[in-house]
Amino acid sequence: MRKKNNNKGIVVFLAFIIYFIAIYPQYQLSPLSYLIIPEFKLTAVQFSGIFTAAMISGIFLSLFAGLLSDKIGIKKSISIGVIISTVAIVLRIFSNDYTTLMLSMAFAGIVSTFMNSNIAKYLGAWYSNEKLGSMAGLAMAGSSVGMAVGMSTSAFFPSVKTAFSFAAVLTGIIAAVWLVFGRDKEKEPDNGKEMSRVSIIKGLKVVVKNRQIWFIGTCLMFLMGANISVSAFLPLALQVSRGITPKAAGVVASTLMIGALAGSVLGPVICRKMGNTRMFLVICGAAGALGAAGAWLLPSGIIMIAGLFITGFLFSSMLPILISLPISIPEIGQDYAGTAGGFAATLQLLGCVLIPTYIITPIAGMNYHLLMVLAGASALASATCAFFIYRRT
Secondary structure: OHHHHHHHHHHHHHHHHHHHHHHHHHHOOOOOHHHHHHHOOOOHHHHHHHHHHHHHHHHHHHHHHHHHHHHHOHHHHHHHHHHHHHHHHHHHOOOOOHHHHHHHHHHHOHHHHHHHHHHHHHHHOOOOHHHHHHHHHHHHHHHHHHHHHHHHHHHHOOOHHHHHHHHHHHHHHHHHHHHHHOOOOOEOOOOOOEOOOOOHHHHHHHHHOOHHHHHHHHHHHHHHHHHHHHHHHHHHHHHHHHOOOHHHHHHHHHHHHHHHHHHHHHHHHHHHHHOOHHHHHHHHHHHHHHHHHHHHHOOOOHHHHHHHHHHHHHHHHHHHHHHHOHHHOOOOOOOOHHHHHHHHHHHHHHHHHHHHHHHHHHHHOOOHHHHHHHHHHHHHHHHHHHOOOOOOO
8 A cells, every 4th residue: 555655656746847847948938038038139029939839839739649648658648748848958058049949949848738638647547536636736836836946046047058058957857757767557546447548539529529628628728828928927027117126026926936836736625625616716717817917016025925926826726626627527537538638738728829929918018017917817718717617527
């Protein structure tokens, strides 16, 4: 029994470090924006595009990643993403213009795509549905730690190339750990039945016809549109509109990520105690909308920090719950969890890229007050979609 529990702990830890390294290189960009924008001669829209480039692969590959894991297993599927992204992060060191930086960030995001598509299936093989949300929250806390570390420390590197080199070394180490210790669990933990290898066409039909998957995916789309918009421009907004120095702005903005870390871990627990998933998601989305629009305008000091912490907490409380929901839908279950996760992740990543880069930034430009209000509107749309998720899920 102790060995079985140790194996479960290793599974969550491996997911945690993959989530960490999937997001850390991206969140180096925001606090370094005051160096990157002039060095690479970028416009605000181009910088937003580079920041969200890591999500582009998710639009095209999330469904493929889920289908692939249903066919060949989770370890092999995620390992493909780990290797490609590691190579991309190494090559990012040598980027010298908009195009090369954009491409390196786009390929760097593949590991996140493969992990997001398969996290419910990966953990669902080891944990019951009742514990899945909490375990997914613990694993996804790696993203929040990666965001917080990237946001709070990157401005202290002496140059962009030094920061990128550090990320490459760290990514290589974590990739090696995954490749050595990552593993599949080929039997259901409760009944011992082997996990089936399902038909791709059948899996797609089941998933696409399920209305709940559409509601979950759309909710994720608007949630991530809001989250990425705030995260990408918060340090710059604090510098330009609030007169905070770059290093201090990075530290203050990191409280958003620290709140996200707490939300990833505690949000699913609070939701389970509350006993109403749908209402919990609606409340978090609506309150998070207010935080996105106004927390950065609160008086400097502890009040602003508290506001940003709460906003990050609310957004990240929703994420692990939404991602873990598909496997609990009776029509989906373990067999179609990869495909369903990939489909929902496709919509999620569409929100990450399209909403910040092609909707909010072109409308707001360098008007950070308007930008944050539009991010809040996206969060409110997520809360509205959450209202239509069945309470039983």
